Amino acid sequence: MNPITSLGELIKQAISKFMSAPGVDKNVVEELIRGIQRALLVSDVNVELVMKLSEKIRERALTEKVPPGISKKDQMIKIVYEELVALLGEKPQKIAIDKSKQYVIMVVGIQGHGKTTTVAKLANYLKKLGYSVGVVCADTFRTGAYEQLKQLLEGKNIPVYGLPGEKDAVAIALKGVEYISKEQKCNVILIDTAGRHKDQQSLMLEMKALEEKIKPNEIMLVLDGTIGQQAGVHAEAFHKATPIGSIIVTKMDTSAKGGGALSAVAATGAKIKFIGTGEGLEDIEVFNPQGFIGRLLGIGDIEGLLERIRIAELEFSEERLKSFTSGTFTLEDFVRQLKEMRKLGPLKKILSKLPLPGIPNIPEEELDKVETQIDKWSAIILSMTPEERRNPHIIDSSRIRRIARGSGVTERDVKNLLQQYNLSKRMMKAMKRTPWKLPKHIPAKELEG
Ligand SMILES: Nc1nc2c(ncn2[C@@H]2O[C@H](COP(=O)(O)OP(=O)(O)OP(=O)(O)O)[C@@H](O)[C@H]2O)c(=O)[nH]1
Numbered sequence: 279m280n281p282i283t284s285l286g287e288l289i290k291q292a293i294s295k296f297m298s299a300p301g302v303d304k305n306v307v308e309e310l311i312r313g314i315q316r317a318l319l320v321s322d323v324n325v326e327l328v329m330k331l332s333e334k335i336r337e338r339a340l341t342e343k344v345p346p347g348i349s350k351k352d353q354m355i356k357i358v359y360e361e362l363v364a365l366l367g368e369k370p371q372k373i374a375i376d377k378s379k380q381y382v383i384m385v386v387g388i389q390g391h392g393k394t395t396t397v398a399k400l401a402n403y404l405k406k407l408g409y410s411v412g413v414v415c416a417d418t419f420r421t422g423a424y425e426q427l428k429q430l431l432e433g434k435n436i437p438v439y440g441l442p443g444e445k446d447a448v449a450i451a452l453k454g455v456e457y458i459s460k461e462q463k464c465n466v467i468l469i470d471t472a473g474r475h476k477d478q479q480s481l482m483l484e485m486k487a488l489e490e491k492i493k494p495n496e497i498m499l500v501l502d503g504t505i506g507q508q509a510g511v512h513a514e515a516f517h518k519a520t521p522i523g524s525i526i527v528t529k530m531d532t533s534a535k536g537g538g539a540l541s542a543v544a545a546t547g548a549k550i551k552f553i554g555t556g557e558g559l560e561d562i563e564v565f566n567p568q569g570f571i572g573r574l575l576g577i578g579d580i581e582g583l584l585e586r587i588r589i590a591e592l593e594f595s596e597e598r599l600k601s602f603t604s605g606t607f608t609l610e611d612f613v614r615q616l617k618e619m620r621k622l623g624p625l626k627k628i629l630s631k632l633p634l635p636g637i638p639n640i641p642e643e644e645l646d647k648v649e650t651q652i653d654k655w656s657a658i659i660l661s662m663t664p665e666e667r668r669n670p671h672i673i674d675s676s677r678i679r680r681i682a683r684g685s686g687v688t689e690r691d692v693k694n695l696l697q698q699y700n701l702s703k704r705m706m707k708a709m710k711r712t713p714w715k716l717p718k719h720i721p722a723k724e725l726e727g
């Protein structure tokens with residue numbers, strides 16, 4: 279069974295059951311957790327990790343407040359999503375290759391894990407991204423390795439170098455790099471290496487020799503996803519022999535153990551860059567934990583949902599809400615709020631997505647200025663006395679002068695801050711009169727800078 283679908287299907291089942299429950303109580307949450315546990319255990323994810331994750335979900339479900347305007351269900355989806363992403367490591371790895379420089383990638387791994395196939399897939403993938411790519415076959419152990427590579431890349435206009443009969447892998451690699459870069463004028467060079475040797479130690483020695491002589495810019499380790507949690511052990515062993523820069527987990531399409539391989543490798547702290555999802559040349563995917571989990575959960579617009587909750591959390595923290603409505607919205611609240619909003623993206627985009635009734639439109643240039651001024655304003659506020667912060671209306675021109683001097687800004691800067699603060703305060707009052715609702719859906723795209 280396809281592990282991405284099987285793990286995904288099981289998680290989706292658990293979630294859709296959860297979504298169809300009439301309300302959310304402890305039992306419903308427990309059932310959701312059990313469903314997710316089952317899905318992960320079937321996918322060979324380490325039991326201890328599964329238990330830790332369940333505990334985390336349970337704890338957050340019970341303690342985190344639900345911001346107004348958001349359903350408990352949406353909040354639970356967010357919690358499950360975040361905890362699963364944390365299990366696999368947060369960020370996708372970027373392909374950052376300078377097109378004007380030579381970049382050598384050496385692909386290593388155990389026999390049959392998918393090195394040669396992956397080299398071909400990767401060459402094809404990088405070529406599509408616009409790189410000029412060539413491939414070197416430095417596998418002297420497997421008969422027909424060079425032929426295999428040539429066949430995989432047939433018709434792709436990607437040069438393949440090999441020296442059938444030559445027994446010295448280092449010699450082939452050196453000549454190959456020279457040929458691909460000088461004669462073929464390619465800047466990205468992928469080197470396929472042997473997986474089989476008379477023993478593991480001689481394999482590691484050859485990898486070391488290749489690494490020393492070729493000095494690749496990146497060593498990629500290919501790991502077979504069907505080995506489940508064993509993947510973590512192999513990743514660690516290779517890490518010790520040669521500095522592994524990135525990992526590709528292959529055969530994610532064939533075994534139920536894929537989830538185990540991913541979590542085991544992630545647990546070693548190694549960076550998974552791609553996953554292989556089939557035997558074909560196109561079956562390679564950039565490994566992006568967030569996208570991967572998003573698809574597993576089967577929620578079409580997980581990003582939209584997350585943004586909606588983040589904004590709601592930001593705006594409606596209970597304390598903040600109280601200070602808004604009781605009129606004790608202080609200068610410190612103001613700057614803190616701006617800082618937090620800025621974390622979400624460009625201020626003007628956020629504000630333009632919030633329907634604020636009865637509030638004059640703030641010109642775009644003003645908002646641009648606001649963005650650049652937040653740090654300055656923090657400094658200004660630090661120069662104020664606690665009383666001034668609480669009661670800004672007492673700040674007269676002599677106080678303005680003192681504050682400006684103290685924070686190393688102009689008097690205009692101080693006045694400007696006070697003006698913006700007053701404007702914000704008016705916004706809060708207007709909101710109180712016309713309680714506003716968050717839009718149901720803010721497309722994540724529009725929040726991106
Ligand atoms: N289903 C599936 N099969 C894969 C994937 N990657 C590789 N394979 C298959 O796994 C087998 C071994 O792949 P190779 O690329 O030859 O493995 P290798 O690591 O180069 O093997 P040696 O050179 O013998 O060490 C082949 O039949 C590939 O088609 C994948 O992502 N999914």
Ligand SMILES: [Mg+2]
Nearest residue numbers: 393394417423
């Ligand atoms: Mg091979």
